[in-house]
Amino acid sequence: MRLKVLSDKAKEAIEVQFPSYPDKRSVLLPALRIAQEEIGYLSESAMIDVADLLGLTPVQVYEVATFYSQYNLKPVGKYLIQVCKTLSCALVGAGSIVTYLQEKLGIRTGETTSDGLFTLKLVECLAACGSAPMMQINDRYYEQLTPEKMDRILEDLKRDGKSPLATGPFMLPVMGERS
Numbered sequence: 001m002r003l004k005v006l007s008d009k010a011k012e013a014i015e016v017q018f019p020s021y022p023d024k025r026s027v028l029l030p031a032l033r034i035a036q037e038e039i040g041y042l043s044e045s046a047m048i049d050v051a052d053l054l055g056l057t058p059v060q061v062y063e064v065a066t067f068y069s070q071y072n073l074k075p076v077g078k079y080l081i082q083v084c085k086t087l088s089c090a091l092v093g094a095g096s097i098v099t100y101l102q103e104k105l106g107i108r109t110g111e112t113t114s115d116g117l118f119t120l121k122l123v124e125c126l127a128a129c130g131s132a133p134m135m136q137i138n139d140r141y142y143e144q145l146t147p148e149k150m151d152r153i154l155e156d157l158k159r160d161g162k163s164p165l166a167t168g169p170f171m172l173p174v175m176g177e178r179s
Contacts, residue, residue: 006049010038014053024054028064032071041072069123077112077119079157082136085122088129093145097133098122100147104154117158131167140166 006014014031021027031054035046047061054061065071069082083089083098098120102108105118112119128134131143142153142165149165156163 004049005043005045006035006038006053010034011049011053014050025056025060027054028056028061029068032061032065036071041075043073069121075112076121078117079137080119080121082121082123082126084124084126084128084132084134084136086125086129088125089132089134092132094133097135097145097147097150100150104150118154128167137166141168143167 013034014027017027017030018024028050031050032042032047035050036042039046042065044058047065048058050056051058051061065073072080081101083094083101085094085098098109101120105113105120107113107118107120109120109122123136126134126136126141128141128143133145134141134143135145136142137153137157140163142149142163153163153165156165
């Protein structure tokens, strides 16, 4: 027998979404976000729980979870740094920002610092082309990046858990904001 990982609270948070959508399968994106907030990433068991709740196959859930960059299939650090790598950001220095972060944090893309604080990831367009280069840390945007801004942001996060250099939230939290 497989161990279910989603709590009753998470299941209820998913089920409360049902009336807002034409059918259960349409709740998949918010359900994945709720599951990820519950355990920190989308484990195989969590995706199977979501599939069971929505009447989908685990493969259907996995296909969606791997398509969108906001879902993590393995544990990430307290601060998930996602640097936009698309053309607009690349043309104005995203590559040098990534290199700077790798050197500063002592990790490569896809890795997490040994203290568990930071995970670095490259993602496709985050829809802030006019203020590139940019990144998203958890659900907050940081735009017009420079090495000096990066130093300040990382220090702010280590010290205070937030940075005033954030330019806004990306999306509203479903079950509570990840800090």
